[in-house]
Amino acid sequence: MERFLLSNVTFIQYNMGQLFLPMDLEDLIPANHVVRIVNDTVERMDDELFFQYYPGGGRSSFHPKMLTKVLVYAYTQRIYSSRQIAKALRENIHFMWLSARQTPDFRTINRFRSERMKDIVEQVFAAVLELLIDEGYVKFEHYFLDGTKIEANANRYTFVWKKSTDRFQSRLQAQIRELLTEIEQANQQEQREYGERDLEELGKDQDQPITSEQLDTLVTSLEQQLSESPKNNPLRKAIRKIRKDYLPRCEKYEMQQATFQDRNSFSKTDPDATFMRMKEDHMKNGQLKPGYNVQVGTENQFIVGFSIHQRPTDTRCLIPHFEQMWERFGILPQSVIADAGYGSEENYSWLAHEEIEAFVKFNTYYQEQTKRFQNDISRFENWIYDAERDEYICAGNQRLTFRYERTVKTEAGYSSKKRYYQCDACGTCPLKNQCTKSKNNRQIGVSVTLQEHKQRARANLTSKRGRKLSVQRMVEVESVFGQIKGNRGFRRFLLRGIPKVTIEMGLVSVAHNLLKVAASLA
Incomplete structure (x- = not known):
C-alpha cells in the first residue's frame, strides 16, 4: 500500500490569529x-x-x-x-x-x-x-389596483359570527324580560315599592332592547332597596341571577356587536381580523381564515399605494383606498386600471367626480362579448331603447313602459336611482318562457347612471390605449403579489390590529421598492 507523503502537499496559509486588511x-x-x-x-x-x-x-x-x-x-x-x-x-x-x-x-x-x-x-x-x-421610476400616471388577502396573526378557530351573536342576544333579551316580569309580579304581591317604575319602563317597549347599562342601574337600585329585607326573600335570587349571569352576557354581546361594525365575523385573538376565504387553504376544504384584505396600487411594478381593509370583497375598498392616499400624500393618480371586482356604480361615480380616468371592468364585461349573452333575449341590454318615448322594446317586439322611480341605498350609504319598466302584453307573447319565469308581466329595473358609466367603461377598455393597459395590468399587481408572497414568503402578518398590520405592510412595500431599485441598478 502506497503511503501519502505530506511533504509533497502545499496549503494556503491558515492562521486565525492573523489580522487582515481591510478592517472596514x-x-x-x-x-x-x-x-x-x-x-x-x-x-x-x-x-x-x-x-x-x-x-x-x-x-x-x-x-x-x-x-x-x-x-x-x-x-x-x-x-x-x-x-x-x-x-x-x-x-x-x-x-x-x-x-x-x-x-x-x-x-x-x-x-x-x-x-x-x-x-x-x-x-x-x-x-x-x-x-x-x-x-423617474414612476410618474404616478397609470395606477394599477388590485387586492390580496393575507392571513392575520390569529387563532384560526377562535371566531365570533354575527348571526350567532344576534341569536344569542335575542334569546338573552327574552330571558331578561321573563325574569323582570317575575320580579314585578313578586313585587306586587309583597306590596313594596322598589324598582317598580324602572321595571315598567324596561318591559314596556318590546322592540327596544334592554341595554347592560339599564340593567345594571336597575339591579343596583333593587339591591339597595332589598338590603334590609330577609335573606330568604325570593327576589334576592332573581337579582343575583341577573348580576352574575345575565348582566355579564349582555355586556359581552354588546361588546361583540360594537366590534362587528359592518362585518359578519371577527377573531377573538385579533378582533380587527375578519374571516375570509383564501387561496392558501391548509385544510383543503374551503375553510375561512382570519385575515386582512390588502389593497395595493402599482406602477412599473413599484408599489405606489397600499391600504388595509376588513372587508373580504374589493368593491367597497376602492374609495377608502384613494381617500387614505389623499390623506397621506395629497395626490391622486391620473388613471386607474382595475378588474371587474371594482366595477360598481358608486366607484364609477366617485372616479368621475375626482376626474380620474377609469379603465375598470364591470361584472358582465366579458359575458357581453360571448354569443350566449348576445343571443339571450331575457337580457334587457340586448333590447332596443326608445329614448323619445322612454320605453324598452323586447325581443318579442313588446314595449315596456316606465312605471315609477325608486332610490336604492347601498350598504355604504350611496344612493342610486332606479327606473322601473313593465310590459302589459306578456301573456300573449310566444317568447315569454324564454324571457321570464314569472307568471306576471316582465318588469325590469334600470339605473341610468350605471348604464352611462358602463358605456364609458366599454369605450375606454376597447380603445387602443385601454387594450394596452389591460394587458399590462395582467403583469403589474399580480407580479408584485408573487414577489411578496411567493419569493419573499410574506403570507402571514406577525403583528395584530390594523395599526400594526399597516406598519408591516409599509415595511414590506418599502422593501419591495428598494429591491426593485437595486435590481435596476444592477
Whole structure:
C-alpha cells in the first residue's frame, strides 16, 4: 500500500490569529448591493421625521434611523422575526455594517417596530415614493389596483359570527324580560315599592332592547332597596341571577356587536381580523381564515399605494383606498386600471367626480362579448331603447313602459336611482318562457347612471390605449403579489390590529421598492 507523503502537499496559509486588511466592513459590500440602497435612502430623510416622536430624558435610545435601516433591510432579506433580526445583527456583515456593530435585542427591535414605526412608516413610504418619482421610476400616471388577502396573526378557530351573536342576544333579551316580569309580579304581591317604575319602563317597549347599562342601574337600585329585607326573600335570587349571569352576557354581546361594525365575523385573538376565504387553504376544504384584505396600487411594478381593509370583497375598498392616499400624500393618480371586482356604480361615480380616468371592468364585461349573452333575449341590454318615448322594446317586439322611480341605498350609504319598466302584453307573447319565469308581466329595473358609466367603461377598455393597459395590468399587481408572497414568503402578518398590520405592510412595500431599485441598478 502506497503511503501519502505530506511533504509533497502545499496549503494556503491558515492562521486565525492573523489580522487582515481591510478592517472596514464597508469594503466587503458590493457597490450596488441593496443594503447600500437602503442606507442611502434612509440617510436622505430629514432627521426631524424621526426625532419628533422622542420626548427626551431617560436612558439614551438607539438611533431611529439605524433601527429603520435594519428593519427595512431585514424585510428585503425575508427576515421578519425580531429575534432573527437580532441574531443577524450579531452574525451578518450587512446588518453589522448598517448598525455600526450595535446590537439592540429583539425586544428593542419589536418595540420600535410596533410603537415608534406607527408614527413614521407612512412618512418613510412617502419619502421612498418621492425618491422613485425624482429618479423617474414612476410618474404616478397609470395606477394599477388590485387586492390580496393575507392571513392575520390569529387563532384560526377562535371566531365570533354575527348571526350567532344576534341569536344569542335575542334569546338573552327574552330571558331578561321573563325574569323582570317575575320580579314585578313578586313585587306586587309583597306590596313594596322598589324598582317598580324602572321595571315598567324596561318591559314596556318590546322592540327596544334592554341595554347592560339599564340593567345594571336597575339591579343596583333593587339591591339597595332589598338590603334590609330577609335573606330568604325570593327576589334576592332573581337579582343575583341577573348580576352574575345575565348582566355579564349582555355586556359581552354588546361588546361583540360594537366590534362587528359592518362585518359578519371577527377573531377573538385579533378582533380587527375578519374571516375570509383564501387561496392558501391548509385544510383543503374551503375553510375561512382570519385575515386582512390588502389593497395595493402599482406602477412599473413599484408599489405606489397600499391600504388595509376588513372587508373580504374589493368593491367597497376602492374609495377608502384613494381617500387614505389623499390623506397621506395629497395626490391622486391620473388613471386607474382595475378588474371587474371594482366595477360598481358608486366607484364609477366617485372616479368621475375626482376626474380620474377609469379603465375598470364591470361584472358582465366579458359575458357581453360571448354569443350566449348576445343571443339571450331575457337580457334587457340586448333590447332596443326608445329614448323619445322612454320605453324598452323586447325581443318579442313588446314595449315596456316606465312605471315609477325608486332610490336604492347601498350598504355604504350611496344612493342610486332606479327606473322601473313593465310590459302589459306578456301573456300573449310566444317568447315569454324564454324571457321570464314569472307568471306576471316582465318588469325590469334600470339605473341610468350605471348604464352611462358602463358605456364609458366599454369605450375606454376597447380603445387602443385601454387594450394596452389591460394587458399590462395582467403583469403589474399580480407580479408584485408573487414577489411578496411567493419569493419573499410574506403570507402571514406577525403583528395584530390594523395599526400594526399597516406598519408591516409599509415595511414590506418599502422593501419591495428598494429591491426593485437595486435590481435596476444592477
